Amino acid sequence: MFKELTKHYGRIFEEELLREINQIGAFKEVKEGQVLIKIGQYVKFMPLLVSGVLKVMREDTNNKELLLYFLQDGHTNSIKWVWGTERKKSRVKVVAETDAQVIMLPAKKMTEWLLKYKSWGTFVLSSYDHRMNELLDMMDSIAFLKMDERLLKHLKERVRITKSTMLYCTHQEIADDLNTPREVVSRLLKKLENMGKVKLQRNQIEILDSKFRSLSHSKRTA
Amino acid sequence: MFKELTKHYGRIFEEELLREINQIGAFKEVKEGQVLIKIGQYVKFMPLLVSGVLKVMREDTNNKELLLYFLQDGHTNSIKWVWGTERKKSRVKVVAETDAQVIMLPAKKMTEWLLKYKSWGTFVLSSYDHRMNELLDMMDSIAFLKMDERLLKHLKERVRITKSTMLYCTHQEIADDLNTPREVVSRLLKKLENMGKVKLQRNQIEILDSKFRSLSHSKRTA
DNA sequence: CTGCCTGTGTGATAAAAGTCACAAAGATGA
DNA sequence: TCATCTTTGTGACTTTTATCACACAGGCAG
Numbered sequence: 001m002f003k004e005l006t007k008h009y010g011r012i013f014e015e016e017l018l019r020e021i022n023q024i025g026a027f028k029e030v031k032e033g034q035v036l037i038k039i040g041q042y043v044k045f046m047p048l049l050v051s052g053v054l055k056v057m058r059e060d061t062n063n064k065e066l067l068l069y070f071l072q073d074g075h076t077n078s079i080k081w082v083w084g085t086e087r088k089k090s091r092v093k094v095v096a097e098t099d100a101q102v103i104m105l106p107a108k109k110m111t112e113w114l115l116k117y118k119s120w121g122t123f124v125l126s127s128y129d130h131r132m133n134e135l136l137d138m139m140d141s142i143a144f145l146k147m148d149e150r151l152l153k154h155l156k157e158r159v160r161i162t163k164s165t166m167l168y169c170t171h172q173e174i175a176d177d178l179n180t181p182r183e184v185v186s187r188l189l190k191k192l193e194n195m196g197k198v199k200l201q202r203n204q205i206e207i208l209d210s211k212f213r214s215l216s217h218s219k220r221t222a
Numbered sequence: 223m224f225k226e227l228t229k230h231y232g233r234i235f236e237e238e239l240l241r242e243i244n245q246i247g248a249f250k251e252v253k254e255g256q257v258l259i260k261i262g263q264y265v266k267f268m269p270l271l272v273s274g275v276l277k278v279m280r281e282d283t284n285n286k287e288l289l290l291y292f293l294q295d296g297h298t299n300s301i302k303w304v305w306g307t308e309r310k311k312s313r314v315k316v317v318a319e320t321d322a323q324v325i326m327l328p329a330k331k332m333t334e335w336l337l338k339y340k341s342w343g344t345f346v347l348s349s350y351d352h353r354m355n356e357l358l359d360m361m362d363s364i365a366f367l368k369m370d371e372r373l374l375k376h377l378k379e380r381v382r383i384t385k386s387t388m389l390y391c392t393h394q395e396i397a398d399d400l401n402t403p404r405e406v407v408s409r410l411l412k413k414l415e416n417m418g419k420v421k422l423q424r425n426q427i428e429i430l431d432s433k434f435r436s437l438s439h440s441k442r443t444a
Numbered sequence: 445c446t447g448c449c450t451g452t453g454t455g456a457t458a459a460a461a462g463t464c465a466c467a468a469a470g471a472t473g474a
Numbered sequence: 475t476c477a478t479c480t481t482t483g484t485g486a487c488t489t490t491t492a493t494c495a496c497a498c499a500g501g502c503a504g
Contacts, residue, residue: 058365062366066365068361088351091358111343111344114336115340118337121336121343122333128350131354133313135354135357135358136280136357139290139360139364142361142365143288143364144284144286146490147490170452172450179365181492183452183453183454183492183493183494186453187453190452190453202450202499202500203451369460370460392481392482394481402461403461404481404482405461405464405483405484408483408484409483409484412483412484422482424469424470424471424480424482425470425471425481
């Protein structure tokens with residue numbers, strides 16, 4: 001595990017902090033589809049993503065869902081802190097989109113390490129910053145875009161995350177992520193297929209137009 | 223200014239940190255309506271709110287706006303950190319909703335103080351946490367609520383912020399905050415008036431039903 | 445092969461939100 | 475007082491999204 005840790009966080013954290021994380025953190029493997037954090041659950045730990053893809057979601061009282069963002073282990077130095085600050089009830093749900101590995105750190109270490117390690121402060125701040133930006137992106141989508149554009153953005157996101165233009169998922173899954181009925185997604189996808197941008201088959205969507213731009217634009221360009 | 227500082231942050235920060243803030247921070251007064259931070263602007267400072275109400279907003283490319291949240295100086299120990307992490311381009315716009323006073327701190331101090339003062343770390347973390355929650359609240363509203371419910375929530379928010387059930391604003395202003403056309407707001411307000419929940423006059427809205435609950439509910443309860 | 449389950453396609457219709465056009469009411473100032 | 479500007483009210487209409495109903499297709503199990 002120390003090797004994994006070093007591989008992903010070696011360029012971010014000091015040697016000593018890495019060792020401390022290795023010593024204190026609990027390594028955990030989660031299977032695809034498994035729920036890592038539920039809404040309302042007390043979060044006594046901070047998860048750091050080591051490998052795989054997680055999905056951070058919001059849920060309303062009627063059990064309707066909304067994807068906030070995907071979290072992916074970066075080959076780059078990108079930030080992989082999942083969620084959570086102190087010992088508080090989580091307001092988001094975190095689900096493993098693929099099999100994944102995380103390290104659970106005791107929440108109380110968070111503030112402690114701020115005083116101790118310079119790199120930790122930098123990491124925490126940029127993590128927060130990153131998350132905030134993801135939230136703002138989603139906010140923009142919901143507030144300013146129509147469903148066709150949101151769908152497109154979502155497909156792009158899935159291509160980015162899976163690093164493949166062949167997406168294996170049902171219309172229903174996409175509809176859930178976007179919080180809209182399945183029929184809407186089916187219809188819009190059909191429209192995209194007629195435009196030659198995607199190819200549809202049962203349980204899979206092939207993205208043909210690699211840099212597929214805007215879909216309809218109607219008159220929003222004005 | 224030191225007195226003001228102590229009054230608002232005295233219970234949060236150590237004496238020494240307060241003194242340092244006082245020494246380094248630049249005190250600034252902003253008039254109602256003045257823009258404190260523009261979108262795209264490089265933020266080289268972190269603003270701390272001392273008094274007044276600020277409004278944090280998002281703007282899309284077509285200049286449509288959306289209120290993210292109000293920020294109010296708290297008599298309580300509530301968190302009053304406005305926005306911004308490091309020397310980055312701001313993704314939000316901050317406008318003074320009332321006359322306000324802020325202290326501008328150099329952005330680089332942010333990480334520096336993390337190592338130096340325990341209270342600073344706690345403050346920064348809970349500030350971020352607070353902001354994140356505000357964003358999630360707004361996300362919920364946009365994603366899961368219909369316009370009538372969003373309007374209601376917004377009115378409540380204004381009552382909370384102004385500490386008065388008499389709101390002095392135009393329908394257009396509300397419409398801008400909610401990113402919807404003015405006609406929609408006018409119609410919904412009229413509906414509320416017919417239900418005896420508000421009293422409308424030019425440039426003012428009186429909230430009659432102090433704990434006015436849900437408006438229509440149609441069948442969303444199911 | 446034959447059901448059966450899951451996923452997809454599609455029409456009809458309803459509800460919500462946005463657009464357009466314009467009237468009328470209050471406020472302001474010459 | 476009259477002209478003018480801002481704010482509000484409202485009808486008619488369009489677009490977008492949601493809801494309902496059901497047909498049909500592909501894959502899998504018996």
